[in-house]
Structures are given as structure tokens and as C-alpha cells.
Amino acid sequence: MSLKKLRDALYTGLAYLSLLLLAVPLAWILFECIVRGGAYILSRPVEFFTDIGRPPGVGGGGIGHAIQGSLYMLGLALLIGVPVGMLAGIYMAERRDSPIAKAARFVSDILVEFPTILVGIVTYAFLVSKVTGLLATGPAAFAASFALAMIMIPIVARSVETAFLTIPNEVREGAYALGLLDRQTVFRVLLPAVRAGVMTAVLIGLAKIAGESAPIIVTNGISNFWFSKWTEPAPSIPVLIYVYGLSPFKEWQAQAWAASLILLLLIMGVGFLARRFTKKMWTGA
Amino acid sequence: MAAMRKSIFILLGGFALFLVLILPFYLFGELYGASEFLSKFSFLDFILGREWSLPEQRYGALQAIYGTLITAGLALLIAAPISIASAVAMSELLPERVSDRLGVLIDTIAAIPSVVVGLWGVLSLGPFLSNTLYRFLVENLGFLPIFQATMLTAYNKLTAALVLGYMIMPFAVSVIKENLRLVPMEIKEAAYALGFTRWEVVRITLSYVKPGIFAALMLALGRAVAEAVAVSMVIGNTCSFSVSLLEPACTLTTLIINNFAEATGTEAAALIGLGLVLFAISTSIVLVSRLVYSKLLGGYMR
Amino acid sequence: MSDNVAVSVRDLHVSIDKKDILKGISIDFPKNAVTAIIGPSGSGKTMLLRSINRLIELLPRARVSGKVLVRIKNELQDAYALDPSYLRRKVGYVFQKPNPFPHLSILKNMTIGPMLNGIAKGKENLERLAEEKLKEAGLWDEVKDRLHEAAWKLSGGQQQRLCIARALALQPEIILFDEPTTGLDLYNTKRIEELMVRLKEKYTIIAVTHSVDQAGRIADFIAFIYNGKLIEFGSAASVLKSPANELTELFITGRVLDGVTA
Numbered sequence: 001m002s003l004k005k006l007r008d009a010l011y012t013g014l015a016y017l018s019l020l021l022l023a024v025p026l027a028w029i030l031f032e033c034i035v036r037g038g039a040y041i042l043s044r045p046v047e048f049f050t051d052i053g054r055p056p057g058v059g060g061g062g063i064g065h066a067i068q069g070s071l072y073m074l075g076l077a078l079l080i081g082v083p084v085g086m087l088a089g090i091y092m093a094e095r096r097d098s099p100i101a102k103a104a105r106f107v108s109d110i111l112v113e114f115p116t117i118l119v120g121i122v123t124y125a126f127l128v129s130k131v132t133g134l135l136a137t138g139p140a141a142f143a144a145s146f147a148l149a150m151i152m153i154p155i156v157a158r159s160v161e162t163a164f165l166t167i168p169n170e171v172r173e174g175a176y177a178l179g180l181l182d183r184q185t186v187f188r189v190l191l192p193a194v195r196a197g198v199m200t201a202v203l204i205g206l207a208k209i210a211g212e213s214a215p216i217i218v219t220n221g222i223s224n225f226w227f228s229k230w231t232e233p234a235p236s237i238p239v240l241i242y243v244y245g246l247s248p249f250k251e252w253q254a255q256a257w258a259a260s261l262i263l264l265l266l267i268m269g270v271g272f273l274a275r276r277f278t279k280k281m282w283t284g285a
Numbered sequence: 286m287a288a289m290r291k292s293i294f295i296l297l298g299g300f301a302l303f304l305v306l307i308l309p310f311y312l313f314g315e316l317y318g319a320s321e322f323l324s325k326f327s328f329l330d331f332i333l334g335r336e337w338s339l340p341e342q343r344y345g346a347l348q349a350i351y352g353t354l355i356t357a358g359l360a361l362l363i364a365a366p367i368s369i370a371s372a373v374a375m376s377e378l379l380p381e382r383v384s385d386r387l388g389v390l391i392d393t394i395a396a397i398p399s400v401v402v403g404l405w406g407v408l409s410l411g412p413f414l415s416n417t418l419y420r421f422l423v424e425n426l427g428f429l430p431i432f433q434a435t436m437l438t439a440y441n442k443l444t445a446a447l448v449l450g451y452m453i454m455p456f457a458v459s460v461i462k463e464n465l466r467l468v469p470m471e472i473k474e475a476a477y478a479l480g481f482t483r484w485e486v487v488r489i490t491l492s493y494v495k496p497g498i499f500a501a502l503m504l505a506l507g508r509a510v511a512e513a514v515a516v517s518m519v520i521g522n523t524c525s526f527s528v529s530l531l532e533p534a535c536t537l538t539t540l541i542i543n544n545f546a547e548a549t550g551t552e553a554a555a556l557i558g559l560g561l562v563l564f565a566i567s568t569s570i571v572l573v574s575r576l577v578y579s580k581l582l583g584g585y586m587r
Numbered sequence: 588m589s590d591n592v593a594v595s596v597r598d599l600h601v602s603i604d605k606k607d608i609l610k611g612i613s614i615d616f617p618k619n620a621v622t623a624i625i626g627p628s629g630s631g632k633t634m635l636l637r638s639i640n641r642l643i644e645l646l647p648r649a650r651v652s653g654k655v656l657v658r659i660k661n662e663l664q665d666a667y668a669l670d671p672s673y674l675r676r677k678v679g680y681v682f683q684k685p686n687p688f689p690h691l692s693i694l695k696n697m698t699i700g701p702m703l704n705g706i707a708k709g710k711e712n713l714e715r716l717a718e719e720k721l722k723e724a725g726l727w728d729e730v731k732d733r734l735h736e737a738a739w740k741l742s743g744g745q746q747q748r749l750c751i752a753r754a755l756a757l758q759p760e761i762i763l764f765d766e767p768t769t770g771l772d773l774y775n776t777k778r779i780e781e782l783m784v785r786l787k788e789k790y791t792i793i794a795v796t797h798s799v800d801q802a803g804r805i806a807d808f809i810a811f812i813y814n815g816k817l818i819e820f821g822s823a824a825s826v827l828k829s830p831a832n833e834l835t836e837l838f839i840t841g842r843v844l845d846g847v848t849a
Contacts, residue, residue: 011484018370026394029405088304091297104301107308113571115511121560122314170686178700179676183293193690211398214513221546238400245404260401267396
């Protein structure tokens with residue numbers, strides 16, 4: 001009997017230990033970001049956000065160009081990805097038994113697990129390869145935005161679908177009984193009812209693509225200049241971390257930590273907002 | 286009887302159809318991109334080709350496949366016990382309030398971009414391990430082939446597996462936790478009624494959701510296979526068939542990410558070919574996981 | 588056909604997933620009167636009601652055949668040849684469970700239909716219409732100070748009267764009620780019953796009810812449906828006092844109908 005108790009205690013201890021093993025690297029990463037990255041930001045609090053990267057040895061420099069590039073890339077990606085994902089998601093919820101809705105659900109579940117680097121490759125092959133490139137024949141920022149949009153579409157679609165499925169059927173019937181058209185029912189009654197849920201969907205999608213680097217490296221390549229044209233490579237925060245982190249230069253490494261801190265804050269902020277909206281979702285009925 | 290009317294759903298259905306077509310579009314894009322290469326070399330020679338060498342224009346995928354399987358597999362081996370134990374601790378042992386707080390911790394880990402985990406691997410974890418654990422392993426367990434190293438390095442298969450393992454853990458934990466939540470209270474009550482201790486009850490609970498755990502770990506494996514940036518930062522990027530975990534390697538994704546931007550012609554097509562292999566491995570992992578999971582949902586768990 | 592008919596149903600068959608729900612129903616609903624449809628649960632009452640304004644088409648697996656004519660602008664028209672959106676505006680529907688749009692304000696619940704259907708234009712006209720119809724439904728005094736509150740904050744009875752007012756705002760000619768007082772307290776039940784009786788002056792009322800007593804209180808005519816067929820139809824007094832059919836008598840006297848086939 002006491003042997004049993006001993007074994008219980010041992011296993012319980014191991015379970016708690018595993019939680020600790022999960023927490024330690026997180027604490028370590030946050031510590032490095034805050035201490036090493038924070039120190040760099042504090043040493044150049046304005047320059048860091050407004051200046052462009054400086055060659056190693058020159059000293060100083062910031063990530064202003066990467067912030068700008070990321071904003072452009074994510075902005076265009078949202079512009080493409082949100083409407084497409086949202087409209088597909090609405091269909092998946094409102095015509096849930098139709099073959100297309102079922103297929104879309106199945107494909108989405110595969111796509112959310114799809115290697116993002118492959119999305120980059122396909123985008124490259126179609127949009128900017130030397131053979132097929134229509135707008136550019138080489139790495140280009142718009143291709144990165146397109147790849148990011150493709151990555152977020154299934155995520156947005158699935159979350160919007162979930163949001164619409166929370167609407168009680170009586171609301172739909174009420175709308176149709178008033179003689180509203182499908183279009184009016186969807187956009188004037190149902191969509192306003194789940195505004196918060198749709199916001200959550202967009203934020204979840206944004207959080208997912210904001211940290212992506214592989215598809216950007218593949219489609220857009222690497223740039224350490226200001227954003228110039230959609231058909232040229234543009235800088236971005238994740239790729240800057242990648243390049244600076246792999247460099248042997250101490251000041252670049254410090255900036256990589258600082259940029260990581262900014263990126264983490266950004267993504268956690270978006271995640272926090274998403275949770276706020278989730279809580280606000282659907283107070284009625 | 287109902288008159289046909291133009292409905293907004295025709296338009297919405299178009300978007301849903303577009304979503305459906307993305308997957309075949311990806312497959313077509315991969316095949317199309319690799320077509321130049323496939324017209325020159327046989328796909329079988331490509332997959333079984335033992336060497337990847339740019340100067341000699343040799344494009345064999347086997348080393349990369351080996352690197353992918355060994356790092357992803359090892360990552361899963363590391364992540365699985367920790368994930369299962371953590372999920373059990375959170376859903377079975379700790380009070381809900383504490384468990385909810387820990388849920389935020391798990392979400393936070395999941396939210397770290399892979400490039401930041403990679404940065405930590407390059408600048409913190411790798412150098413730390415090479416001076417401690419790796420030195421110890423080489424000096425004391427160096428007689429084992431898996432711990433032999435001609436040179437002590439921070440960037441090798443083990444570092445890659447540790448970084449990958451950490452990246453897939455939060456996902457595995459939350460899916461396993463979801464599964465455990467689905468276990469009906471009656472099952473646990475029945476076990477307690479038989480006089481089982483807490484851990485015996487946990488074992489019953491775990492066996493109840495075994496297919497769900499398997500599906501979750503498969504998906505986690507798929508994520509490890511698909512990861513590119515973080516691995517490429519810590520694996521050393523030297524293709525080889527070395528058995529030692531402390532030697533560098535390359536994977537399907539690292540070859541692509543390191544070379545794609547500058548690649549042209551046959552090399553670019555060969556890299557897209559690697560993508561095709563990744564496509565096949567990754568999609569089949571997801572499909573197997575889905576299959577197991579839908580079987581679970583169709584079986585005793587509803 | 589008589590000028591006195593508001594809705595004419597001819598040989599109506601409805602099946603869902605190949606299961607027959609309505610098996611050939613023919614009935615003429617009189618204009619400006621309250622007709623109650625009674626029958627045990629599962630007899631097809633609600634489906635009959637939903638066939639009239641084609642809400643039944645929201646059920647993707649439902650199959651409808653037969654003819655439904657509705658009097659709109661004093662002319663009997665084939666309901667299934669009309670634009671369903673127009674039909675539903677002219678043939679209002681009040682559901683068993685109150686279903687205001689919970690996230691919209693009370694006022695917006697009233698104005699969204701007229702606004703989107705182009706019945707009234709401009710904020711002032713819309714709000715005047717809302718006030719008029721809320722008064723008609725006897726809800727105005729209770730909500731006039733809280734028009735901008737979300738509709739889900741109203742009590743169940745108030746929500747149901749809001750739904751009636753919402754239907755009235757579309758200026759229908761026929762209103763279908765599907766057991767509108769289910770789950771409401773006596774006070775609200777009474778108010779809604781009075782309202783239905785009052786509304787028949789301007790509208791034609793067809794109400795499904797589970798309660799024979801309620802039918803007695805509100806109805807001018809009663810239709811008894813059993814097992815997908817119309818068993819009896821006539822003036823309320825004659826159906827309740829001297830039913831022609833044995834099944835009707837069994838039902839209105841509260842005796843069990845299970846196992847009896849029509």
C-alpha cells in the first residue's frame with residue numbers, strides 16, 4: 001500500500017516537473033529579450049524605432065525599416081486574406097451541409113497544418129519566378145504578402161465559421177420572416193451579431209502571420225533597406241531577426257533580441273485583444 | 286417549385302470553392318515548379334540520391350529526408366512525455382484556477398514566433414549546451430555512436446531536436462488537454478469506486494483517450510517536419526548521414542530556406558522537388574491524424 | 588373563388604427526408620378573421636403554417652407540392668410564384684420562441700425590416716413607423732424610454748410583443764402565429780391573445796395553438812389537423828360544441844389520440 005502511495009507521489013512529482021520544463025525556456029527567452037534587447041532599446045530609445053539598420057562596425061542603427069516593411073506586408077496580406085477567408089467562412093457556416101462547405105472544412109483543416117515554406121515556394125513559382133513572373137521576375141514584397149494572405153485564409157475562414165455557428169437559428173428565421181434577402185440577412189443581421197467573433201478571427205489570423213519568416217524569405221528574399229516598391233524585396237521584423245541573429249556581430253545580435261521583444265509584444269498584444277473580443281462575443285439570446 | 290433567385294450565397298460559395306481549390310493549387314504549383322527538374326532526372330533517383338552537392342550538380346534528397354526524419358522524430362520523443370505529463374497535471378491534478386493560469390503560459394509559448402525560438406537556440410541554448418551537456422556526453426558517453434563528435438559544436442541534430450521539441454509542446458499539450466476534458470466523469474468515478482489510486486485513475490483516463498493523444502502527437506510531428514527557420518538556425522547546415530546526434534545535418538526545409546532565394550534553373554527546381562517530398566510527408570501525417578481522430582469521434586467518444 | 592378567402596391551400600403535400608409530414612391538405616382561410624389550427628404535437632401544424640409564407644424552404648430537405656394562394660392587394664396569387672422576400676413581407680410570421688435580433692436595439696429591431704425592404708425612408712419616417720407599430724402591438728408605453736437598449740434585455744413576453752410589432756412594421760396583410768404564447772406567463776398570454784383578436788380588423792390571423800382553450804378564446808374558425816391531414820374545419824363554435832368527427836371530439840375533450848389512425 002505504501003509502495004503505491006510512493007509511486008503516486010513520484011508520478012505527481014514528474015508531472016509537475018514537466019510543467020517546469022515547459023516554463024523554463026519561456027522564462028529564459030523572455031529574460032534575454034527583455035535584458036539584452038531592452039538594454040539596446042533603452043540605449044537608443046528613438047533611433048531604434050525610426051532608424052534603418054547600420055552595417056556592423058559603424059554602430060547604432062534601428063529597425064524602423066523593418067517595422068515599416070512589416071506593416072506594409074501585413075497590411076496587404078490582411079486586405080487580401082480577411083475578405084476571402086471571411087466570405088468563405090460565412091458560406092461554411094450558413095450552408096454547412098453543402099458539399100462545398102464540407103470540402104472547404106476538410107481542406108482548411110489540412111491547410112492550417114500545411115508547411116508555410118511550401119506556400120512560399122508555390123507563390124514564388126507562380127508569381128515571381130523568371131518564367132511566370134507577371135509583375136516582377138525576382139523576389140518581391142507583394143509575393144510575400146500574397147503568401148501570408150494564403151496562410152491566413154483557412155485560419156480566418158475556420159474562426160469566422162465558428163463565430164457564425166454560435167448564432168441561434170431563430171435569428172436567421174426571424175430575418176427571413178421579415179422578407180430580408182440572403183444578402184441582407186447575412187450582412188445586416190448575422191454579421192453585426194458576431195462582430196466580436198469576426199474581429200477575433202482576424203486577430204488570430206494576424207497573430208499567425210505576423211511571426212512568419214520562412215515564406216517571406218522564400219518569396220521576398222532579404223533586404224536591409226527601406227521599403228521601396230512592391231516589386232522589390234522589402235525588410236520585415238522576423239527576417240531581420242533571422243539575419244541579425246545568425247550574424248557574428250554583437251550589436252546586430254543585440255538588435256535581434258530587441259526586435260524579438262517588439263515582435264513578441266506585438267503578437268501578445270494581438271492575442272490579448274483577440275481574447276478580449278472572444279469574451280465579448282455573443283451576449284444575447 | 287421554388288423560383289431560382291440570385292443569392293449572395295452563389296458569391297460566398299465561390300469563395301468557399303476557392304478555399305477548396307487552394308490545396309490542389311499547391312500540389313499543382315509544386316509539380317509545375319519541379320517540372321524542369323523532373324524532366325531531366327528521375328524522381329526515384331532524386332529521392333534515393335545519396336548526395337546533395339551544388340558544385341557537382343548532384344541533387345539527392347536522401348540526406349535531407351534522413352535529417353528531417355531524425356530531428357522531427359527525436360523532437361517528438363522529447364516532446365511526447367513532457368506534453369502528456371503536463372496535460373495530465375493541468376487537467377487532472379491541479380485545481381481549475383491554477384490550470385487556467387497555466388493555460389495562458391501554454392498559449393504564450395505557442396505565440397512565440399519560430400524565428401525567436403531559433404534566435405534563442407543560436408545565441409543562448411546552443412552555446413550553453415555545448416559547454417555543459419554536450420561536453421559531458423562526448424567525454425563520458427562518447428563510446429556510443431550517437432554521442433560521438435569529431436568536434437564539439439553548439440549546432441547539431443540534438444539542438445535542432447530540442448528547439449523543435451519545445452516548439453511543438455504547447456500545441457500537443459493543449460490538444461491532449463482538450464481530449465482529457467472529453468472523458469466522461471463516470472469513467473473516473475467508476476475507477477475510483479474500484480479503489481484505484483489517483484495514478485491508476487489517470488492511467489485509465491489516458492487509455493480512454495489514447496487515439497486522441499496519438500492524433501495530437503501526429504499533428505505535432507507534422508509541425509516539426511514543416512518547421513523551417515528555427516531548425517535552419519541551429520542544425521549546423523551540413524548534409525550528412527552521420528548517426529551522431531552531436532553532428533550537424535540538413536533537412537528538407539533547411540536546404541530550401543538556405544538556398545532558394547539565390548537558386549536558379551535546375552537547382553531551384555530541385556529545391557522545389559524537396560518541397561514536393563515535404564508536401565507528401567506532411568500531408569500524409571495530417572491525414573493519418575485526421576483519420577485516427579475521426580475514428581475516435583465516431584467510436585465510443587461522442 | 589370567394590372574395591372572403593385570404594389564404595387558399597390546395598392539396599398540399601410536405602415531406603422531410605422522404606417522411607410525409609402533410610398528406611394532401613386543402614383549406615380556405617377566411618379574411619379578417621382569426622383561424623386557429625389545432626392538433627396534437629407532430630401533426631404537421633407548424634409545417635402547414637411555414638408552407639404559407641415559404642419559410643419551409645429554409646429546411647433544405649423539405650419537399651413541398653400542391654398549391655398555396657395568398658390574397659395580397661385584394662388578389663389571390665400563387666405564393667410559390669411570388670418573390671419569397673415579397674411574400675414574407677406581406678405574410679408576417681411570429682415564432683413560437685420570441686426571436687428579436689438580440690444584439691440590435693429595440694428600435695433597430697423595428698426599423699431594420701422597413702429600412703432594408705424600402706418600406707420607409709429616412710430616420711424620421713422609420714422612427715414614426717416604429718412608434719406607430721409598437722403602439723399597435725401595445726408595447727410602446729413599456730419601451731418608449733429604452734428604445735436604444737438591446738432587445739435581449741426585454742422580458743420574454745415583451746420580446747414576443749416586439750416580434751409582433753416588428754412583423755406589423757412591414758405592413759403585412761396576413762400574419763401567421765406559431766404557438767406565440769408558449770412559455771409565457773398568464774399576463775403576457777392574455778395580452779397577446781387580446782392583441783390577436785384586435786388585429787383581425789386590419790389583418791388576417793392564422794394561429795397554430797396547442798391549447799384548445801386558447802383556440803376557444805381567440806378563434807372565429809378552427810382547423811383540426813391530425814397526422815398530416817385536415818380532419819375538420821368550421822366555425823369555432825360548431826367545431827368546439829358539436830364536432831362532426833370522432834377524432835376531433837377525442838382531441839378537444841382531451842382524450843388520448845395515440846394509436847388511432849385517421
